[in-house]
Amino acid sequence: MTNNGSTGLGILAGAAIGAVLGILFAPDKGSATRQRIADEAELQKQRLASSASDLRDRVASTVSTERHNLEDRVESLVTDASYKAEDVITTLEAKLKDLKAQNKKLQKS
Template sequence: MSSSNNNSILALLAGAAVGLGLGILFAPDKGTKTREKIKDGLDDLKDSAKSKWDFLETETKEKFSKTKDDLKDTVNDLLSDSSYKAEETITFLEEKLAELKKQNAKLHK
């Protein structure tokens, strides 16, 4: 999660808490209405936080999915390149072995 996302969540929660506190302090309503407003405020805060969390969770999953796919592609490319290099090395060694066999055969004549 990025720092700006963390700051946004903290700002949202802090703003809601301050607003709720001020609402309670200056409430002209009866206690039952004030408690109902507090409950509604907390429900709104919970819904807002859950919405933000769900968004961040989805965003994070997408980023990890892309990173995972990129990593798979890189590993597959490396394996393909190493396989090609291994074939080149084997071919080179087979050619050198054939040359050495020819030289050895000349020495034994």
Template sequence: MANNVGNTLLAVVGGAAIGAALGILFAPDSGDKTRKKIKDGYKDLQKDLKSKLVNAKVDLEQTYEELLSNMSYKTEDVISFLETKLADLKEQNAKLQK
């Protein structure tokens, strides 16, 4: 999951950089207009990245909670199994003691 987020962020940043460079090279507008477009594009990119990071954080927290929950159930299963085996061993030991 973290790899997907990293790849997505890299793709967004790379795409924005390429788009900005091409926009500047082929811009029919004046310098002021071009700078405003770059500034607006940067703000849009910033908002998009912030949104993606917030979503990634939420996904990470949910995955962490699910992992803890699953581990808790597995731990209970292991403890129950070991308690059953211990009871069996005690019973076998009691038979051998007689």
């Protein structure tokens, strides 16, 4: 993902530089050139803001989805642990009952 972001940023920077150089070398008045540069800068600013907004929305969506997945996994683990703990308790109670029976036999002897 980092590589895609760097590539996209490089393309945007290249396009902006190309647009500015094209305007600077165009045969036009200085005031018109400055206005074109300002217009192009505003356009690039809007594109960047839109890209940042899209990225923010995608990240928020991914974080939300992963949070729900994590909550589901934790709930599943807790449920499994509860069932296993119940099995262990049942087994220990059965062993304790057997030990008590053996102890009674030994005390009678």
